[in-house]
Amino acid sequence: MDWITLLTNPTSGKGRGARFRDAAAARLRAAGVDVTTVEGRDADEALDLARAAVAGDTEALVLCGGDGMVHIGVQAAAGTGTPIGIIPSGTGNDVARYFDIPRKDPVAAAERVLAGTPRTIDLARSGTQYFTTVLAAGFDAIVNERANRMTWPKGQMRYNIATLAELRIFEPIPYTLDLDGETRTLAAMLVAVGNGPSFGGGLRITEGAVLDDGFLDVVIIKPMSKPGLIRTYPKLFKGTHVTHPAYEHHRVRSVTVAAPNIVSYADGERFGALPLTVECAPGALRVLA
Structure with a gap:
């Protein structure tokens, strides 16, 4: 080189x-x-x-x-x-x-x-935008919105404080999903679309996602209590939340996520207001790693 x-x-x-x-x-x-x-x-x-x-x-x-x-x-x-x-x-x-x-x-x-040696991986694509990690489209996106309005503190603690603040109004969100042509209408705390397995500094929300399998991993966290969320949150760092009864997982090539008043985040960046259609873009990126 x-x-x-x-x-x-x-x-x-x-x-x-x-x-x-x-x-x-x-x-x-x-x-x-x-x-x-x-x-x-x-x-x-x-x-x-x-x-x-x-x-x-x-x-x-x-x-x-x-x-x-x-x-x-x-x-x-x-x-x-x-x-x-x-x-x-x-x-x-x-x-x-x-x-x-x-x-x-x-x-x-x-x-x-x-x-x-360059490794070829998939990306997730919505329109002309791509992301590598996870699209947050629920409670996690709401937390991101609050955290981005905060000027203090910096780093991970800002997101922890934003999470605690949003817990006060922690309520299920009405979603309509299209999972490879199958329509689902449901209430959930969040929907995450993963190209990779983690976001937010190691939160393994889409545990099991593979970067080069040609699929996206869609995780739904169905309604749960505030104490249940607090108990489950630490499990996200190890991916052991997958055994929780509120957890639901799908592997798809394309997903449309619709919900009122939600602005999604991907790779930690403001991505776009719902509804959004996200599809897998197989082999779209080469990474030196």
Whole structure:
């Protein structure tokens, strides 16, 4: 590999992004790679830079940041054959978790870019948008909306506080789902659509999802009590919530999710208001890992 583009969110992980970029770039250059470093002033400019890099025949688009930065890079690289690499420096880093990429050592992550054989994986697609991890479309999305309005605290604690705040009005949501042509109308606490198994820093809501099987994993959490949610929440970190009677799982190629007043999140980013149709895009992305 002779030339890569390193796209960075310098503010990710409380400023780790800039430090990790510099360390990773130094290691890549020491290996003889020509590294072009770029960063956008906002998400739109970052996406423009990513698309320009891919169009300019860079050999790889390496993303230094959290899942939000990976999300941006994926929009540019999907379907092009240009592989992405990941130098994780965010809070959740779920995509890095999928590939066991070191999350605290940018030099070791750069070594994975240098040594990695491109792995072809699926993406989830809705219209022209893609995501890699999980689409949150229920209580979890409502928590994200609240957390994004909060200025304090930072990191995972902000989401924990937002969760506690939303528990005060924790009620089932009326959904209409189309699962590969089968229509379901039901009440549920959340519906999650997984390309991968986890989101939110290791919450394995769609436990068992495989990145290259040609399917999406749809998880429904049916009505449950507030104490039941609090007891079940820690199980999400190990994926052991799958035995709960409120848990329901489907593997589909396409799903439409409709519910009133819900704005969905994917890869931790605001994705779009429901209803949304999401389909599997087999083999859409190559990852150096």
